Amino acid sequence: FYWKNMISHPIHKVPIRGSYGTASHQIQNKFLFHSRPLATKNNVPPYPEYPHPIYGSDYGKTFGDWATNWSLKMMSQVLSGDIKSVFEYCIVSIKRDLQTALFFLPYIVVHGIICSTKETYPIILEEIYTVISEPNKPDEAAVKKRDLSSRSELQTKCAKAVFNIIDFVVRFLEDWTAKHISLYTLKETDLTHKSLDGFLNDMDMLLLSRANYKCGEYSRALMYLETYVKYKPHAFQDVLWLFLKIYARLNDCDAIHGIIAVRETEATLEETMICHKATGQLQAATAYYENLDMKTELRSSSHASLIQCYLGLDQPLTALRKCQEIAARTTDMVAKMEEFEAEAFWRLCDFDSLNNLVEKTVVSPEGSWNMSLSHAILSFTRARLVAHILAEVDEFHEVVERIKNTSDMSVSMELARNCMKEWKQRLEVVKHCSRIQEEIMCIRRAILMQSVKVFQSNCSSVAEFFYQQIGNSWVESAITARSSTAVSENHCSILSYDFSSLFKVLFVEKAKLLWAKGDKEAALTCLQQGLKQHLSQEYDSLQEYYNNVSSDDQKINAEGKLLLATYLDENTYVDVDANINNYQEAVNACVQWEKSYVCLAQYYERALSNFKTTLERNVDGSEMQLNAVMNYAESLTHGCQYIYKALPCLLTLWLDLGTEYSDPSRCPRYKEEALAKLRSSLLKMNEIIRNLIKTLPSYLFLPVYSQLISRVCHPDPSVFLVIKEMLTVVLSSYPQQALWMTVAVYNSTNQLRARRCGEVIAAAGFSSPESKKFLKDFLRLTQKLLVFTDMPINENHKKNDVYSVSRIVPALEQILSSPTSSRIILPIQKHFNIVLPEGVESYAGHQVYQQNEVYFHRVQDEFTVISSQQKPRKITIVGSDGKEYYLLCKSRDDLRKDFRYMEFCNVVNSYLAKDEESRQRNLQIRTYYVAPLNECSGVIEWVPNMVPFRSACIVMYRRARIYQNLLSVRELLKPEMYDLATKRKCFMERVLPIFPSILNEWFRAQFPQPHKWMKARTAYIQTTAVMSMVGYILGLGDRHGENILFDTMTGEVMHVDFNCLFNKGLLFAIPERVPFRLTHNIVCAMGPLGVEGHFRKCCEITLRLLRSNGDTLTSVLRPFIYDPIVSWDKQTAGRGKNTEYTNELAVKNLKDLERRLQGMVKSKGKECYVALSVEGQVNSLILEATDINNLCQMYFGWAPFL
Structure with missing residues (x-):
């Protein structure tokens, strides 16, 4: 169709051709005058009479035949002349190239559906259902291609093509609906919408889900299953088994726990075994399988699961015996059992038996993992490893050969240490899942054990080092087990190994495992005995101890003593003085x-x-x-x-x-x-x-810079001098970042604060001409930004009105466009992310901020005003990198609260990144930078690709054609009109039916690809949970529909506007009654499990982390006490002009915060507090946030009905 378009127009009438150069003209002329169309309306071959369905017929013997012939058959049903012409001109390409056929197939099917008749439409459905309904082998067999018959392989490929077509239909319909809804042209009689919507309604979503599960498309299977449940909610309990199997395949333990929580009936034995295995409770799963095996013959998949459980429990000998037993009585399981036998042999380091097994087994290039791995390990032991399946084994072999060829012992040890360092780095980037990491460590232990044998005679130092690494690997296994959800069952076998005499550090991890299991006496005994064994000799003085004990042994000794002191402290076994002595002994054991x-x-x-x-x-x-x-x-x-x-x-x-x-x-x-x-x-x-x-180094004071700057009015002169010295060091070393954090105090209306801040800046050493000019330019820029922010805007401005920067503050544009202007970094989050060194040895020369800084270059003249009470201005800054950045200049709002909230969130993020469970789930808070310029104005980083929660809901209501103006329910939610019972009834029967749950559809529309949808939905749940807990601890209110934003690229949630902190919402005319927003739309978007599973678990992890680090987090917020924040307490705003101000309301609020961090929850209707566990506190908060009695009394503007 491209050639037809060009040939049908004379050259002089093709306007775009003139823009090409001479060389391009020559190429175009060659094709224009010497080429002919591949097909025209006159030479399109007639369509053959295809049978239906094509799949399974002579026209569908191969995947290529089926895709091509179905494309041609569907093409014959397209009635639209122009569209059909486009397809027909590509017939030759479709016939000759499979990729072209697969590219056009979704388009052809869409238009075939639109143009279908009563006779042709059932044929389309017949083809689809024939493909996806054919019985398939269990998905365990589908994982390995060598086990697939050609028939099942054909069915899988055809099914996946059908799934892609259905996904394309969904995207096509979403785009069509969005376009025509926005143009108000979508009618009930719209043929495209009616045809495609009817087609999707005719799809059996449960069948599609099961077919996707069989093909290994688990994300899509989940998406279709949730769609099925959405339209048939009564069937939810009936399909929980399929949810369970999908989540087990996705290794989603949180969702599995959610299924257990929502199940109304007792789980079947098979479901129970799946739950135990998926959640790491391998001991319980093994017991179930063994019990079932005694009663009845297990299926092949259950046999495999039983062996996997034994291997997961690190019981290879038991697994080996079971494999041999199963192979002896079930001949069709011999090949499968041989694979497990191979793994058991290399785990046992029985390489002779492994060699005998591998020699009688032929491994194809696409063979099983265990057999291929066995070949790799055996090749390593024979020193004949070439390019192989395992890069790590290959590289380790190279290291071993280099050590063999090196006579210098120091070089050999350096090679060994570097190899182990690389292994450690690799393990850090692996997904933090105990099963995955344990598999890797098992392989490494087998390789290292062989290396010990290689070097034992001629290179004992290297052999001893590798032997120590095996011990360290066991320690890592113990740590991984301890952080898993099933400590008592998952890695109990670690406790059966008595390595204390060989690997001195293992007794510490063994004690931790015992403590985690609840066996506290055994843990204390293990520690005490381990310390005696580790340090059997007594020294007369610490100096003698330091001189005779290696640094590694000192560290192990200190770890044991500290753990002992901690356990004794937790259980109050000893008094304060004894505890201090115990902790002091740990300090003395390793002073570094x-x-x-x-x-x-x-x-x-x-x-x-x-x-x-x-x-x-x-x-x-x-x-x-x-x-x-x-x-x-x-x-x-x-x-x-x-x-x-x-x-x-x-x-x-x-x-x-x-x-x-x-x-x-x-x-x-x-x-x-x-x-x-x-x-x-x-x-x-x-x-x-x-x-x-x-x-x-001065950068270590950056995390507390705001805490220091808030205390510049400290009443003690000697203390102020030290504060000044500390601030000066930071300001002189990092002026770009520090000045943005200082300028609000410099512009303070409090005379003492402003004067002392000026003293700090004066002492910072801005004495050179360049630094003087930089300081002058920075202060000028911030002053002009203040003028721009505070300049009145026309009260009657419209939403899309555009204003000019040069007309309001011409000096702002002049400062930035001046060629002599100093380079000033943009106040955006990436410039303030602190990267601390890994250890004290990296202090010198460490770069705490990233180097690719972006500076102000110029400001775009046009800016917009956001329609809100403060009328903030959104300006566009062109950075030094040529990209556009957006800043929101906001007045009449104390942004110091927002700044401190973001600072608090950054500290929380640092803890979330260090915590094992949090890191597994990638828990984090989306942050942005806030730069207060004084007490009531400032600049906020504008984050792109965000859409407000309210807007997302309204868009979906409009697409569903059920949207009603929010003002229509205002009269129904007037607080003074009804008593609680009437409000509740009105809210449930008249308000909520107008605004049904629909936010889940926004995620489907925004992320049409199944894996992206699942990833975005998970990110949404996780960020919602983290912000819910953090917001609750800080008493964050005013979470209306414009203050919660969704990232359209990732699905993550970001909150804005933190003016309503420390339960200020309780003082509103209509008090806020919920701890955070958890309305029906928020819950609906989490999927059928709702608050169970992901949300609850992420809440518990976050709250536990906040509570365990309560003292530190409270210290971050302590500057609130010393900031005269006018909006908190207007009566005391004028006080403290010449002294350090103490905000008594802030003191009270911090006390309330500390109470929440201690798990104290107010009893209903009473003033007394009850201390709850983390799980109890989370459950109480969820119930409070979803309580209809609370929601129906919320302010209309908060939109509790959305």
């Missing part, structure tokens, strides 16, 4: 270990909480405070892994003690001797902090 210092300091802090009054805490506990500060400070000199725990808590102890000492109203309570004691402690702390400033 950061963690022991942090744990000792935290224990001192916990001990301080036992003092009833601040007076007792500061006088009687002054030595404890000083020791806590000293240990926090010492930890930072040995690493920064715990910097978010150590530094905020250190500063809080120091600064609060200084405030207490300098407060005239509190001094009379202290006796002169007590004041002297306080003064002495304060001076010592000042000296400790000064030493940190001198010894630590």
Whole structure:
């Protein structure tokens, strides 16, 4: 059709041709005058009489024949002249090239459906159902191509092609509907919409789901099954078995737990076994399989599952015996059992038996994993490994050969260490799943054991090193087991190995496993015996100990002592003094270990909480405070892994003690001797902090910069001088980032804050001409941004009105466009992401910020005004990289709350990234940068590709043609009109039916490809759960439909506008009654399981993490106490002009926050609090958020009906 278009027009009438060069003209002329169309209306061959269905007939013997002939048959049914002509001109290509046929097939089928008649439409359905309904082998056989018959392979390929066609029909219909809905042209009689919608309604979604499951298309199977349940909700319980099998294939343990929670009937034996196996409870699954095997003959798939359970439990000998038993009594299982036998042999390091097995088994190039792996390991043992299936084995073989050919022992050890380092890095990027990682570590142990034998005689140092690595591998297995959900069953076999005499560190992990199982006495005994065995010799002094014990052994000793101290502390086995001694012993055991210092300091802090009054805490506990500060400070000199725990808590102890000492109203309570004691402690702390400033790299103070800048009005002069010194160091080292965090204080209306901030900037060393100009340009830019932000806008502006920057603030454009202007980074999140070094050895020369910074280049003249109360302005900045960035300039809103909230979220993200369970699920908070310019204005990073929750719902309501104006229900939700019972009835019977659950359809429309849909839906659930818990802890309210945004590229949720913090919503005229938004649309988008499964588990993980790090997180929010935030307490806004301001309301709010972090939940209708477990607290919050009695009383603007 392309050639026809060109030939049918004379050359001089083709306007685009003139834009090409001479060379292009020559090529075009050759084709125009010497080529002929492949097909025309006159020479299209007649369509043969195809049978129906084509699949299974002589016209569908191969996949290519079926795809081509069905395309031609469907093409004959297309009636639209122009469209049919396009297809007919491609007939030759469709016949000759399978990829072309597969490309056109979805288009041809779509138009065939649109043009179908009563006679042809059933034939289309017949073809589809014939393909997907044919019985197939179990999917276990479909995994390996060598086990597939040609028939089943043909069926699988044809079925997948049909699935792609159906997906294409869905996308085509979505695009058609979106286009015509927006143009208001979609009618009930629209042929395209009516035909395609009818076709999808005629599809048996349950059949499609089962067919996809058989073909291994699990994401699509889940999508179709959820569609089936949507239209037949009564059948949900009947298809739970299929949900269970799909989620088991997807290794989705959270969803499986969700299925268990929603099941109304008792699970069958098979379903129970699937649950146990999928959730890692292999011991229980094995018992079920063995019990079933005794009662009846197991199916082949169950036999395989039983062997996999034994191997998963690391019982290869039992697995081997079972394989031989099954093979002896079931001849058709011999080949399958041989594969498992091979794995059992190499796990047992029985390479002679493995060799005998492999020699009698022929492995094809597409053979089984276990047999191919066995060949690889045997090839390694024979030193004949060439390009093979396992790159890791190949590379390790090369290392072994290089070590053999090296006489220098130091070079050999370096090669071995580098290889192990690379293995460690590889394991870190593997999915954090215990089953996957354990498989890798088993292979590595087998290879390493062979290497030990190779080097035992001629290179004992390398052999000993590899032997230690085997022990380390067992430790990693123990750690993985401990972090799994089935500790007591999943890796119990690790405890049966007595490696304590060989691998000294294993006793620590063994104790942790015992403790996790609940066997606390055994864990303590294991630790005590392990420490005695590990360090059998006693030393007269610490110096003698350090001189005679290696650093590795010191670390192991310290880990054991710290774990013992922790367990004794948790169970209050000993008193405070004994606990301090236990923690101190851990510190003394390895003075280079950061963690022991942090744990000792935290224990001192916990001990301080036992003092009833601040007076007792500061006088009687002054030595404890000083020791806590000293240990926090010492930890930072040995690493920064715990910097978010150590530094905020250190500063809080120091600064609060200084405030207490300098407060005239509190001094009379202290006796002169007590004041002297306080003064002495304060001076010592000042000296400790000064030493940190001198010894630590300045970037380590970046995480607490805002905490420091909030205390510039500290009443004690000596403390202020240290604060000033610390701020100056950071500001001089990182002026670009630090100034954006400082400018709000510099522009403060509080005179003392502004003056002291000016002193800090003056002391930062902006003395060179370049730095002076940079500071001047930065302050000018922020001042003009303030002017631009605060400039009044026409009250009658319309939504799409465009304004000019040059007319409002011409100087802003001039500053940025000036060629002599200094380079100033854009206030966007990527410029403020701190990357800390891995250890103290990396402190020097570490780059804490990324190097590819983007600077202001110019501002686009046109900007828009967002329709909201504050009328924020969205401006476009062209960066130094040539890309466009968007900033939202907002006035009449204290963005310091938003800044602190984002800072809090970044700290939470750092903890989520370190936690094993969180990392497995990729839990995180979507953040953006907020730059306050003063108390009531600032700049916010605009994140692209976001759509508000309210807009997403409205779009889908319009597509479904059920949308009603939100104002239509306003009268129904007036709070003063009805009592609670009437409100509830009205909400349930009159409001909710108008706005049915539809948000799940937005995800289907936005992410039409099944795997992207599932990934986006999972990301949505995870980010919703994390933000729900974080928002609850901080008392975040005002979560209406415009403050929750969805990322159209990933499905993640991002929240904006954090002005309503610390339960401020309770003070509204119509108080907010829910802890977070969990309305029916939010729940509906999570799938049929709703809040069960993913959402609940992610909530529990997040809340547990927040509660366990409560002290640190509270320290991050402590600056609120010292910021005179006008919107919190207007009566005290004018106070504190020349002193450090203390926001009493913030103090109260932080107390409430601490209470929530302790699991305290208000009893219903009472003022008393009840402490709940993490699971209990999450359940209570979910019930509260979904309670209709709460939702029906919410403010109309919050839209509880969406």
